[in-house]
Amino acid sequence: SERYNARDSEPRWQAAWDQQAIFVSKNDDPRPKYYVLEMFPYPSGRIHIGHVRNYTLGDVLARFMRAKGFNVLHPMGWDAFGLPAENAAIERKVAPKAWTYDNIAAMKKQLRSIGLSLDWSREIATCDPSYYKHQQKMFLDFLRAGLAEREKRKVNWDPVDMTVLANEQVIDGRGWRSGAVVEQREMNQWVFKITKYSQELLSALDGLDRWPDKVRLMQRNWIGRSEGLLVRFALDQATTPAGESELRIFTTRPDTLFGAKFMAISADHPLAQAASAKNPELAEFIAEIKKIGTAQEIIDTAEKQGFDTGIRALHPFDPSWTLPVYVANFVLMEYGTGAIFGCPAHDQRDLDFVNKYNLGNTPVVCPEGQDPKTFVITDTAYDGDGRMINSRFLDGMTIDQAKEEVAKRLEGEMRGNAPVGERQVNFRLRDWGISRQRYWGCPIPVIHCPKCDVVPVPDADLPVKLPDDATFDKPGNALDHHPTWKHVTCPQCGGKAQRETDTMDTFVDSSWYFARFTDPWNENSPTTPAVANRMLPVDQYIGGVEHAILHLLYSRFFTRAMKATGHVALDEPFAGMFTQGMVVHETYQKADGTYVQPAEVKIEVGGNGRRATLLSSGEDVQIGPIEKMSKSKKNTVDPDDIIETYGADVARWFMLSDSPPDRDVIWSDERVQGASRFVQRLWRLVNDSVELGKAAPAARPASFGPDATTLRKAAHGALDKVTTGIERLHFNVCLAHIREFANAFSEVLQRSGQPTPDLAPDLAWAIREAGQILVQLFSPMMPHLAEECWQVLGQTGLVSEADWPQIERDLLAEDSVTLVVQVNGKKRGEVTVATAAQNPEIEAAVLALDAVKLALDGKPVRKVIIVPKRIVNVVG
Ligand code: ANZ
Ligand code: ZN
DSSP: OOOOOHHHHHHHHHHHHHHTTTTOOOTTOOSOEEEEEEOOOOOSSSOOHHHHHHHHHHHHHHHHHHHTTOEEEOEEEEOOOSHHHHHHHHHHOOOHHHHHHHHHHHHHHHHHHTTOOOEEEEEEETTSHHHHHHHHHHHHHHHHTTSEEEEEEEEEEETTTTEEEOGGGEETTEETTTOOBOEEEEEEEEEEOGGGGHHHHHHGGGGOTBSOHHHHHHHHHHHOEEEEEEEEEEEOGGGSOTTOOEEEEEESOGGGGGGOOEEEEOTTSHHHHHHHTTOHHHHHHHHHHGGGOSOHHHHHHSOOOEEEEEEEEEETTEEEEEEEEEEETTOOTTSTTSEEEEOGGGOHHHHHHHHHHTOOOOOOEEOTTSOGGGOOOSSSOOOSOOEEOSOGGGTTOBHHHHHHHHHHHHHHOEETTEESEEEEEEESOOOEEOEEOOSSSOBOOEEEETTTEEEEOOGGGOOOOOOTTOOOSSSSOHHHHOSSTTEEEOTTTOSEEEEOOOEEOHHHHTTSHHHHTTOTTOSSSSOOHHHHHHHOSBSEEEEEGGGTTHHHHHHHHHHHHHHHTTSOSOSOSBSBEEEEOOEEEEEEEOTTSOEEOGGGEEEEEETTEEEEEETTTOOEEEEEEEEEOOTTTTOOOOHHHHHHHHOHHHHHHHHHSSSOTTSOEEOOHHHHHHHHHHHHHHHHHHHHHHHHHTTOOSSOOSOOOHHHHHHHHHHHHHHHHHHHHHHTTOHHHHHHHHHHHHHHHHHHHHHHOSOOTTSOHHHHHHHHHHHHHHHHHHTTTSHHHHHHHHHHTTOOSOGGGSOOOOOOGGGGOOSEEEEEEEETTEEEEEEEEETTOOHHHHHHHHHTOHHHHHHHTTOOOOEEEEETTTEEEEEO
16 A cells, blocks of 8 residues: 555545534534533734644544544634734734734634644634623623722833733833833722632632642632731820721731731831821832832742831730831732731741841740740741740640630720621632723723713623724824724713723633633624533633633633623533643754754764754754743744644644643654654554455354454453543553554454455454554544545545444453452462462462462461452461
8 A cells, every 4th residue: 555645635634524514513412512622722823832732632532522422512712812913013013903813814724734623613703893792791791790890909000101011011120011110000990809709719629620639729829718817906196197096917827926026017008108198208118119019929029128107006915015017018908908917936028027127036836846945036937836935825825726715815805896806717819900901902891971980881882892993103002092982972971971991801801712612603692591501511621731820710700700690500611621731842052052943953863862963054052951842942843844744643643642641742853753654554554454354244253263352352452441541631541552552453464464365254354343443543633544544444434423432341351360369367469360260270379379378387278268359368
């Protein structure tokens, strides 16, 4: 037979699948559903190799579940709003819309060339008004349900680009594009009330047992529940600005109250404002520390700084004990009450702080086994377990007992008409600010009227469409600059009013697309609940771990909010979550430090290891570390090149081999070539098997001889292992089993020699069966080759539509069993015997064991009890 030609075969089968629309899922399909989804791509312009891996993983599962008889939903779309489109508009003078749709067209073509079993009839682009119209509708539903609100918020403001920046866009206190020093500003922002679901989002993680533990842990930490005590500290009136009388703090360590050395409040705390009114130095300090931005990392890593306000607080257990109140840069207004008491001995930040301002420390928790008299803290705070010391009535208690005692006492003590202490649960999770001062996003559908305030756009006026003629010649929000777009009449009073010019965070777009896929044709509402409820949740979601927190948490919130507003009836959108590893590659650097592409490098393996030279000049190239593929390191490979050279099946097979899907895979040209050789081997194997299988009778033989049985065992064994392997997403293991089976098969073919008319009919039949099973086993991974082989096998129809082969369990029975051997009930060893072995035979084998003889120590055997296939107990 001729060599398999992927370049000819692949487009042909892709066209055949398309023409017959076999991957289109129908909503009225009566079979059980299975929803496979990979995170949809941002239309940056090109598919990268990480996409190929992501979509191949999902595709194997989708094709497999289809063969297993499910109505598989496997859709694709585009996460199409976002900043790069605006940057392209600024840099290249192309409209964001045109840029985006050009990219979509190019990437769609690339995706098709991978041979994915996608239902393109459901394609959506989030930048299309037919999509964001429904998002606007839901925004208004959320607004009516109290799940969306307008709120004054502190934001990072870039004074040059005139935009709010996300924390990630503030680098060393400067805007990532403009380089301008970022200011903190209070601005009106739209927020989604995700904190209404803090506890629920946390509790429900326990039920997500098909999610990686690490992702669940990251979400738990992000939600950040902590139980503590709210304590009202009285203030020394003589030191306190008029109108202020107490300071409320939140602590998770009330046990450490007797180790308190100072109080600290946020620069945004009302008491700080009040104190700075008459203290210009303090006012200056506050202005200075506000400059560092709102990002948590910055706050965590910045040097601890404080300023004594002169105010004194009274210890709740001893009014004669006063504590200085500082404004400090590490206290956030957004958490707890924006104020703390500092216990330096047991909190590192507090310790750094007191060491700087010479406030001293008193340890109040002593580790078990340590002498309290010699226990001192200098540079490292102690946050471990122990017993209370230096703490009056708490001395000797455990931390938990002390926490309880303090809570009980302060709860019971009244000042005014409220208790001094109150137990409280706090969450780190903040409401989700969705306002972006950007053009290329979903417009927030409200109107600001000088008379009526905020007026929702009437449902009938949706969508609020983006204008196509925005200009990008000045910094700031192009929607705001547009000469006419924002000027409207108020839907309520008919007076002059202005549209909201903020657009939604693009994370909103991706928080419900999986629901839209269930019925993207519904023009009137975001979902068709009956359909969405039948097709959701997504059974298997696959994507990068970089989305483990925000995207997945937002989607979980959004699903709940959609439930509250009647669009779906479930809480959790993704029943199964899988985070795939990255594709990584060596890096290559010239002597001057510049990176060069793998394609420009020649690698030779010699006595001194591997040596790299530049193909063009022969110049030496340094082989650098293996890193995530990135443009800056030039260690990328272009999927188009790979598909052009080797075909999509080879790229797919390579992606699935070697590494478990959740680990990084190292790109290797040698291994890609290995995959390419394997494709040819399979092709020859299948063709050879057809020749030999020709002697097979049509009907299944009544019995099989030893050769046929051996082959059938290999085939069904592989079928069994690949089936469970795919179900568990252990694709690399599946590939190993397929290789092993191919080897066994090819040995049988070689032994059977040239086609002869007198090849035993049972063996010929088994060969034909093995050929079919082999092709079906690799069909989810290499679907084009499989279709071509399916034809060679003389099958009618497409292998992509064939049912998964039935496993004959009888053939899986092992030839031997291993039994546990006990002497007088105590395990002494194991024995392996033929499955068919009779009791006398087993008994003899057991009594011959040295371990058994040793344990019997010359005593006679009284009885041998055999529990079939499990245990042999020798009683002596
Ligand atoms: C006294 C204390 C003593 C604290 C000690 C810790 C250790 P989590 O677990 O994250 O909830 N804190 C409270 N509000 C804060 C704010 N707005 N900005 C910065 N820090 C704040 O952390 C709770 C602890 O973080 C609280 O318990 C408080 O310090 C601090 F040995 O109170 B602790
Ligand atoms: Zn009005």
